[in-house]
Amino acid sequence: MTDQFDYEEEYFLDKDRKESRKERKRLSDADRSKFKKTDQKKIEKVPIDESLLRGRVMAITGEGTWVESAGIEYLCRLKGTLKREKGLVKNLIAVGDYVRFESTSEKEGSIAHIEERFSTLARTDISGKKEQLIATNIDQVFILVSVAEPPLKPALIDRYLIAAAKGNLHPIIVINKIDLLAENPEEEARYKEFLAAYEPLGFPILSLSSKTGDGIEALRALMKGKTSVISGQSGVGKSSLLNTAFQLHLKTGELAIKTVKGSHTTTVALLIPLPGGGYCIDTPGIRSFGIWHLLKEEVIAHFTDIATLSANCHFPDCMHVNEPKCAVLKALHDGDLPLLRYESYSTLLEEALGGIDNWTKRKIGDESDG
Numbered sequence: 001m002t003d004q005f006d007y008e009e010e011y012f013l014d015k016d017r018k019e020s021r022k023e024r025k026r027l028s029d030a031d032r033s034k035f036k037k038t039d040q041k042k043i044e045k046v047p048i049d050e051s052l053l054r055g056r057v058m059a060i061t062g063e064g065t066w067v068e069s070a071g072i073e074y075l076c077r078l079k080g081t082l083k084r085e086k087g088l089v090k091n092l093i094a095v096g097d098y099v100r101f102e103s104t105s106e107k108e109g110s111i112a113h114i115e116e117r118f119s120t121l122a123r124t125d126i127s128g129k130k131e132q133l134i135a136t137n138i139d140q141v142f143i144l145v146s147v148a149e150p151p152l153k154p155a156l157i158d159r160y161l162i163a164a165a166k167g168n169l170h171p172i173i174v175i176n177k178i179d180l181l182a183e184n185p186e187e188e189a190r191y192k193e194f195l196a197a198y199e200p201l202g203f204p205i206l207s208l209s210s211k212t213g214d215g216i217e218a219l220r221a222l223m224k225g226k227t228s229v230i231s232g233q234s235g236v237g238k239s240s241l242l243n244t245a246f247q248l249h250l251k252t253g254e255l256a257i258k259t260v261k262g263s264h265t266t267t268v269a270l271l272i273p274l275p276g277g278g279y280c281i282d283t284p285g286i287r288s289f290g291i292w293h294l295l296k297e298e299v300i301a302h303f304t305d306i307a308t309l310s311a312n313c314h315f316p317d318c319m320h321v322n323e324p325k326c327a328v329l330k331a332l333h334d335g336d337l338p339l340l341r342y343e344s345y346s347t348l349l350e351e352a353l354g355g356i357d358n359w360t361k362r363k364i365g366d367e368s369d370g
Contacts, residue, residue, distance in 0.1 A: 048113055052100035056137075057093060058271045065093060067101060067109065076101050076109040090125045094133035095269040095281055096227070120167040121229055124290030131292040135229040135269055135281045140170040140222075144232035144241070148180040148187045154194055155344040156233060159289045161203065162302050162348070166291070172204045172222060174230075176237045179209040197338040201305065210237055210244040219245055220276075227279045229269075234285025242282055246275055250282060296352045303345045309337065319349065 055069030065076045076099075082092060093099070093114060100113040117136045125132040143160040145152055157173060164171035181188040199205060206222070208215025219241070222228075230238050239250040269283045291298075300307060306328055310318060314325030320342075323329075331337040 048100055052102055052112060053109070054098065054100055056271070057095050057097040057099060060091075060093070060095060060269070065111065067099060067111070069101075072107070074101065074103065074107055074109040076111050078111050082111065082114070088130050090130040090132040094120075094136045095271050096136040096138055096229075098137060119169050121163060121169060121231065122167060122292050123163065123286075124292045128290065134231060134283055137227065138169060138229045138281060139226045140172055140228050141167075142172050142174050142219075142222075142228055142230045144174045144176060144230050144236050144238055146177040146233075146236040147175060147191050148177060148184045150233055150235050151187060152190055152194055153233070154198070154340045155347055156289060157198075158302065158344045158348060159291055160231065162294070162298055163289070163291050165302065166298070169229075172206060173198070174219070174241075175205065175207045176241060177209060177211070178207050178214065179212045193338065193340060197341050208241075210241040213244065216245050223274060223278055223280060225277045227281075229281040229283065231283045232285065234287060236285070238282055238285065242272070242280065246280075248272065291348075291351075294348065294352045296349065299345065299348045299352050302348075303341070305337070305341060306345055321346070321349075 053069050053074075055067040055074065057065055058068045058073065059066040063075060065078070067074045067076045078092060093111070097117065098115040099111045100115070101109040101111045103109045119138055120136050121134045121138065121141055122131050123134060124130075141160065141164050143157055143164075145157060152175065161171050163169075175191070175194075178191075181191060195205065204222075206215055206218055208219060210216070223245075230242070232238060242248050243250055269281050272280050272282060274280055306320065309328045309331050310320065312327035313320070313323070315323055318326050318328070320326050320328035328337065328342070332339065332342050
């Protein structure tokens with residue numbers, strides 16, 4: 001697939017279109033509690049006003065934040081006092097958040113409080129300077145990848161696995177488009193190599209095809225009664241997969257998503273009620289997934305197979321790069337450690353130690369996700 005488009009990044013880069021600006025200004029003018037820049041008083045946190053309505057964020061669009069409460073969708077904006085708390089977070093609110101808000105009209109409101117989250121899926125934003133929330137208050141993340149179109153990328157999967165651990169999420173690896181393996185022998189070999197390396201690690205792996213229907217019933221069973229987020233690279237077939245599994249009508253191949261009760265503008269993510277119980281957050285595709293504040297210790301803890309081998313290294317602080325008498329490098333040379341595992345480890349370790357990240361690589365012409 002050529003000219004892959006990062007819808008999520010484009011949303012943040014091109015968010016202030018004319019119609020959206022007009023709509024936000026109208027909502028802003030209606031909110032009398034808007035924080036003024038001239039007000040320098042420190043705002044103290046106060047207990048939640050129980051008279052406020054409670055709802056859940058279903059979508060975030062150019063028009064504002066769509067909150068569902070008691071079966072009614074409200075178009076809301078954030079109160080100005082909340083905006084002061086942004087700090088290193090790019091977006092204060094995300095799909096899946098539980099909020100308290102006051103109704104300013106029949107179908108509009110003003111969000112006054114965001115409840116504490118029990119889980120998050122986040123990444124580094126495209127500037128590399130802030131954390132970008134993708135979804136919150138979810139039980140599990142389906143890390144959706146594909147074979148051939150686009151090809152399977154283990155390093156991207158490891159990024160998601162580490163982010164899931166950081167965000168208190170149960171990860172499930174889903175490999176789509178397996179119907180293409182028969183006509184792609186090289187990709188089939190890589191697919192088998194991936195399974196051989198990752199299945200022993202204990203992460204759930206589901207192989208399926210939204211085209212043939214293989215594995216779809218298993219996917220439905222895993223999602224039933226849970227709140228899930230499906231995230232992955234552009235072109236792996238997220239919307240097509242949901243359409244096949246749940247007879248939905250999400251648009252594919254273009255930047256347009258339908259919310260629960262109506263068509264709105266571009267969304268970063270969308271919370272969809274599922275037939276039979278549960279919710280799914282469908283997220284626009286990405287080109288890269290940078291882990292926010294990635295630490296060396298988190299990389300080492302994630303690669304348990306490498307950590308086991310490292311017990312036999314000559315140096316206790318061996319990083320397995322070019323040190324002498326390194327048991328990990330020996331295992332790699334002897335074929336006891338899969339190359340794809342070591343390549344993923346090396347890339348993430350370099351990033352954790354302050355090396356060049358994927359966003360910078362793309363700017364200088366390197367489009368790889370590893």
